[in-house]
Amino acid sequence: MKMKKINSIGYGHKIIAISAVFLVAIPGISYLFSYLLKVAGLLLISKVSIAIGLLILLFLFLLLKIEFHQDKKLERYFENNKNTRLLLHNGFYECQACGNRNVKQEQKRCDVCGSLFK
Ligand SMILES: [Zn+2]
Structure with missing residues:
Protein backbone atom coordinates (compact mmCIF):
# COMPACT_ATOMS: atom_id res chain seq x y z
CA MET A 1 0.00 0.00 0.00
CA LYS A 2 1.71 3.15 -1.20
CA MET A 3 -1.32 5.40 -1.62
CA LYS A 4 -1.52 8.26 0.86
CA LYS A 5 -4.90 8.29 2.47
CA ILE A 6 -6.65 11.54 3.37
CA ASN A 7 -8.41 11.11 6.64
CA SER A 8 -10.67 14.00 7.56
CA ILE A 9 -11.76 12.39 10.83
CA GLY A 10 -8.45 13.54 12.33
CA TYR A 11 -8.82 17.22 11.46
CA GLY A 12 -12.36 17.75 10.12
CA HIS A 13 -13.63 19.06 13.44
CA LYS A 14 -10.66 21.44 13.65
CA ILE A 15 -11.49 22.90 10.24
CA ILE A 16 -15.11 23.34 11.31
CA ALA A 17 -13.96 25.02 14.53
CA ILE A 18 -11.72 27.42 12.58
CA SER A 19 -14.51 28.25 10.13
CA ALA A 20 -16.85 28.86 13.09
CA VAL A 21 -14.40 31.47 14.38
CA PHE A 22 -14.59 33.29 11.03
CA LEU A 23 -18.33 32.79 10.57
CA VAL A 24 -19.52 33.50 14.11
CA ALA A 25 -16.89 34.76 16.53
CA ILE A 26 -15.14 37.45 14.46
CA PRO A 27 -18.35 38.84 12.86
CA GLY A 28 -20.03 38.82 16.28
CA ILE A 29 -17.20 40.76 17.88
CA SER A 30 -16.90 43.26 15.03
CA TYR A 31 -20.68 43.80 15.01
CA LEU A 32 -20.55 44.42 18.72
CA PHE A 33 -17.68 46.89 18.39
CA SER A 34 -19.23 48.65 15.39
CA TYR A 35 -22.38 49.07 17.47
CA LEU A 36 -20.48 50.31 20.50
CA LEU A 37 -17.93 52.48 18.69
CA LYS A 38 -20.12 53.43 15.72
CA VAL A 39 -17.32 52.58 13.28
CA ALA A 40 -18.65 51.49 9.91
CA GLY A 41 -15.38 49.87 8.82
CA LEU A 42 -15.84 47.06 11.31
CA LEU A 43 -18.85 45.80 9.37
CA LEU A 44 -16.54 45.26 6.40
CA ILE A 45 -14.29 43.14 8.61
CA SER A 46 -17.21 40.90 9.54
CA LYS A 47 -18.15 40.53 5.86
CA VAL A 48 -14.59 39.57 4.93
CA SER A 49 -14.48 37.20 7.88
CA ILE A 50 -17.70 35.48 6.80
CA ALA A 51 -16.29 35.14 3.27
CA ILE A 52 -13.14 33.50 4.67
CA GLY A 53 -15.25 31.19 6.84
CA LEU A 54 -17.29 30.10 3.83
CA LEU A 55 -14.11 29.46 1.84
CA ILE A 56 -12.80 27.26 4.64
CA LEU A 57 -16.06 25.29 4.63
CA LEU A 58 -15.81 24.95 0.85
CA PHE A 59 -12.26 23.66 1.29
CA LEU A 60 -13.49 21.07 3.80
CA PHE A 61 -16.27 20.05 1.43
CA LEU A 62 -13.76 19.52 -1.39
CA LEU A 63 -11.51 17.58 0.97
CA LEU A 64 -14.40 15.28 1.92
CA LYS A 65 -15.20 14.81 -1.75
CA ILE A 66 -11.61 13.79 -2.49
CA GLU A 67 -11.60 11.51 0.52
CA PHE A 68 -14.83 9.85 -0.56
CA CYS A 95 -1.99 -8.06 4.83
CA GLN A 96 -3.37 -6.40 1.69
CA ALA A 97 -6.90 -6.38 3.04
CA CYS A 98 -6.29 -4.30 6.18
CA GLY A 99 -2.63 -3.23 6.09
CA ASN A 100 -1.56 -5.25 9.14
CA ARG A 101 2.23 -5.43 8.83
CA ASN A 102 2.85 -8.13 11.44
CA VAL A 103 1.87 -11.16 9.42
CA LYS A 104 4.41 -13.98 9.82
CA GLN A 105 5.24 -16.37 7.04
CA GLU A 106 3.62 -19.38 8.69
CA GLN A 107 0.35 -17.50 9.27
CA LYS A 108 -2.46 -18.52 6.96
CA ARG A 109 -4.87 -15.98 8.37
CA CYS A 110 -4.56 -12.30 9.30
CA ASP A 111 -4.89 -11.68 13.05
CA VAL A 112 -6.52 -8.32 12.52
CA CYS A 113 -9.11 -8.76 9.78
CA GLY A 114 -9.24 -12.54 9.47
CA SER A 115 -8.36 -12.64 5.76
CA LEU A 116 -7.40 -16.09 4.63
CA PHE A 117 -4.28 -15.91 2.46
CA LYS A 118 -3.99 -17.79 -0.80
ZN1 LIG B 1 -5.71 -8.22 7.59
Missing part, protein backbone atom coordinates in the same frame (compact mmCIF):
# COMPACT_ATOMS: atom_id res chain seq x y z
CA HIS A 69 -13.35 9.30 -4.00
CA GLN A 70 -10.19 7.85 -2.45
CA ASP A 71 -12.22 5.53 -0.25
CA LYS A 72 -13.97 4.14 -3.29
CA LYS A 73 -10.65 3.68 -5.05
CA LEU A 74 -9.14 1.98 -1.99
CA GLU A 75 -12.18 -0.23 -1.67
CA ARG A 76 -11.71 -1.41 -5.22
CA TYR A 77 -8.01 -1.90 -4.57
CA PHE A 78 -8.72 -4.00 -1.49
CA GLU A 79 -11.34 -5.97 -3.34
CA ASN A 80 -8.75 -6.88 -5.97
CA ASN A 81 -6.05 -7.66 -3.42
CA LYS A 82 -8.13 -9.43 -0.83
CA ASN A 83 -6.51 -12.54 0.60
CA THR A 84 -3.07 -11.57 -0.59
CA ARG A 85 -0.06 -10.50 1.42
CA LEU A 86 3.04 -8.59 0.53
CA LEU A 87 6.55 -9.53 1.68
CA LEU A 88 8.22 -6.68 3.57
CA HIS A 89 11.93 -5.97 3.97
CA ASN A 90 11.92 -7.12 7.61
CA GLY A 91 10.68 -10.61 6.71
CA PHE A 92 7.13 -9.96 7.82
CA TYR A 93 4.18 -9.76 5.47
CA GLU A 94 1.64 -7.01 5.03
